[in-house]
Amino acid sequence: MKQSYDLIVAGGGPAGVAAAVAAARGGADTLLIEHTGCLGGMGTSGLVGAWCPFTDGKRLLHGGIGAEVVRRTTRQLACLESTEIPHGHIPFDPEYLKLVLDELVRSAGVQVLFHTVVAGAETEGRKLRRVTAANKSGIHKFEARCYIDCTGDGDLAGFAGAEFIEPQPDEETMPGSLCFVLSNIDSYSYTHVTRGTFGGNPASPIWTIMADPRYADIESMHLTSNLVGPATAAFNAGHLYFDATDPESVTQAMFQGRKLANRLTEALHDCGGAAFAAAHLAQTASLAGVRESRRIRGRYELTLADYRARRDFPDSIGRNCYYVDVHQGKHKQKQCRTYEGWQAYMREMPNADWNCGPGESHGIPFRILQPEKLDNLLVAGRCVCCDKAVFGSLRVMPNAFTTGEAAGTAAALMIRDNIDDSGKLNIEELRTELIQNGAIL
Ligand SMILES: Cc1cc2nc3c(=O)[nH]c(=O)nc-3n(C[C@H](O)[C@H](O)[C@H](O)COP(=O)(O)OP(=O)(O)OC[C@H]3O[C@@H](n4cnc5c(N)ncnc54)[C@H](O)[C@@H]3O)c2cc1C
Structure with a gap:
C-alpha cells in the first residue's frame, strides 16, 4: 500500500466521489478513503433513493460530475428515455448507483481504499501533514500535499483541529432516519x-x-x-x-x-x-441517515440573508436553489399526528417566503469550503460553512456533488501549481476550469 499521494479525500459519498474524480481527472494522484464497502454514502449505504432537483425549474443548475452520475443512474430507469435531466426529485436505484460510482472512480484512475476509516490527523501549524487510518491490516499513516474532508461529519477537519460552528443554546439538531x-x-x-x-x-x-x-x-x-x-x-x-x-x-x-x-x-x-x-x-440501510451534524467554521459563512438575496459571489463555484428543508423537531411530533395538524405546522414554518422560485438561485462561495485555520485542507458536502437555515437547503446531494467537484478541481490546481494554501489559489482560474468541465456558476 502506497503511503504518499498528491491528494487524500476522506469519505466517498457524493461529495467525496466528485472531489476524487475531479482531482484525478485534473492530474492529481488521488487516494479516496471510504469506511464502508461502496461509494455513494447516503445514496447507497444510506438507501436514500432520490436525487433532489438538479434544475432550478427552468434550467440545469448542477452540471459537471453530478449531472454525469444522474444521467448514468437514470438511464437504467425505464421511465426516463432521454438524457435530459427532468425537473423535480428523481428516483434512482441505490444498488445500481454503486456500480455507476465504481466505474466512475476507476476510469478516472482514483486509488480507492474501502473498509478503511480515517481516525486521526497530524498537523504542523496551519498545515495538515498526515492522516491516520485503520483497516484490516492495521493502523496506517498516509500523507499528501492536499486533503479534502468529505466525511459528512467533518471527521478529518475535527482531527486536524478545525473549528466547528457552535449550535445556538435553543437549537435542535435535525433528526436522522434509517432508510x-x-x-x-x-x-x-x-x-x-x-x-x-x-x-x-x-x-x-x-x-x-x-x-x-x-x-x-x-x-x-x-x-x-x-x-x-x-x-x-x-x-x-x-x-x-x-x-x-x-x-x-x-x-x-x-x-x-x-x-x-x-x-x-x-x-x-x-x-x-x-x-x-x-x-x-x-x-x-447499513449507514444511519444523518441529516445534520458538524459544520466547519470556514473563511465565509453562507447565511440566510445571502440565500434570500439570491446573492452571487466573486468566488462562486456553483449555484443552489433547493428549498430550506428543515425536518421537524421532536416537540412538534404530537402536533403532526393528523393531516390538519401537519398542515398547520407547515403554515407556521417561516421558510415559505424564503424559498427560490423557478429560475432563482444563489451562488456558493469557495470560501465556505476552506476551514478558517487550515491551509491545505478543504471540505465539501454536508460539513461546509453555513448557518443553520441555509444548511437545510445546502445539505442535499446535488450540492454535495457541486462542492465536491469544486474542492477536487481546486486541489488539482494547487498541486499542479505547487500551492500549499487554498487562499492563494487563482479563483478565476478555478472558475474557468469548472465551467470548462460543465459546472454551472
Ligand atoms: C434520511 C435522509 C434522506 C435524504 N434525502 C435526500 C434526498 O431525497 N435527495 C437528496 O439529494 N439528498 C437527500 N439527503 C441528503 C443527502 O443524502 C446527504 O446530505 C448527502 O449525501 C451528503 O453528502 P456527503 O458526500 O457530504 O456525505 P455522505 O453521503 O454522508 O457520505 C459520507 C461518506 O463518508 C464516509 N465516512 C464518514 N466518516 C468517515 C471516516 N472517518 N473515514 C472514512 N470514511 C468516512 C461514509 O461512510 C460515507 O460514505 C437525505 C439525507 C438523509 C439522512
Whole structure:
C-alpha cells in the first residue's frame, strides 16, 4: 500500500466521489478513503433513493460530475428515455448507483481504499501533514500535499483541529432516519391508488397509521418513498434523534431504526391497502441517515440573508436553489399526528417566503469550503460553512456533488501549481476550469 499521494479525500459519498474524480481527472494522484464497502454514502449505504432537483425549474443548475452520475443512474430507469435531466426529485436505484460510482472512480484512475476509516490527523501549524487510518491490516499513516474532508461529519477537519460552528443554546439538531427498502409491493396500487406515501397527500397511509392506536409507538408522520425497481420502493421514513458524532448514540439509533422499519412495514401491511398487503422488508440501510451534524467554521459563512438575496459571489463555484428543508423537531411530533395538524405546522414554518422560485438561485462561495485555520485542507458536502437555515437547503446531494467537484478541481490546481494554501489559489482560474468541465456558476 502506497503511503504518499498528491491528494487524500476522506469519505466517498457524493461529495467525496466528485472531489476524487475531479482531482484525478485534473492530474492529481488521488487516494479516496471510504469506511464502508461502496461509494455513494447516503445514496447507497444510506438507501436514500432520490436525487433532489438538479434544475432550478427552468434550467440545469448542477452540471459537471453530478449531472454525469444522474444521467448514468437514470438511464437504467425505464421511465426516463432521454438524457435530459427532468425537473423535480428523481428516483434512482441505490444498488445500481454503486456500480455507476465504481466505474466512475476507476476510469478516472482514483486509488480507492474501502473498509478503511480515517481516525486521526497530524498537523504542523496551519498545515495538515498526515492522516491516520485503520483497516484490516492495521493502523496506517498516509500523507499528501492536499486533503479534502468529505466525511459528512467533518471527521478529518475535527482531527486536524478545525473549528466547528457552535449550535445556538435553543437549537435542535435535525433528526436522522434509517432508510429501508420494501419489495413485493403492488406497483399499480402504489402509483395509481395510494399515490405514494408522502403526507402531503391526505390519502397517504401514514394518516391511517397515525390514527391507529396499535401504532401509537410510531411517533413521526415522515413517510416518503419512491419506486426504485420492479415492485420495489425505497423509504426515507421515521425520525431518529441522535448525535452522529457519538458512536454510542449512533449504535442506539441503528437499533431503533431497524425496529421502526419493521414496525412501519407491519403498519403498511395493515393500513396501506393493496399496495403493501404483501410487502417484504428487503433491507435496512447499513449507514444511519444523518441529516445534520458538524459544520466547519470556514473563511465565509453562507447565511440566510445571502440565500434570500439570491446573492452571487466573486468566488462562486456553483449555484443552489433547493428549498430550506428543515425536518421537524421532536416537540412538534404530537402536533403532526393528523393531516390538519401537519398542515398547520407547515403554515407556521417561516421558510415559505424564503424559498427560490423557478429560475432563482444563489451562488456558493469557495470560501465556505476552506476551514478558517487550515491551509491545505478543504471540505465539501454536508460539513461546509453555513448557518443553520441555509444548511437545510445546502445539505442535499446535488450540492454535495457541486462542492465536491469544486474542492477536487481546486486541489488539482494547487498541486499542479505547487500551492500549499487554498487562499492563494487563482479563483478565476478555478472558475474557468469548472465551467470548462460543465459546472454551472
Ligand atoms: C434520511 C435522509 C434522506 C435524504 N434525502 C435526500 C434526498 O431525497 N435527495 C437528496 O439529494 N439528498 C437527500 N439527503 C441528503 C443527502 O443524502 C446527504 O446530505 C448527502 O449525501 C451528503 O453528502 P456527503 O458526500 O457530504 O456525505 P455522505 O453521503 O454522508 O457520505 C459520507 C461518506 O463518508 C464516509 N465516512 C464518514 N466518516 C468517515 C471516516 N472517518 N473515514 C472514512 N470514511 C468516512 C461514509 O461512510 C460515507 O460514505 C437525505 C439525507 C438523509 C439522512
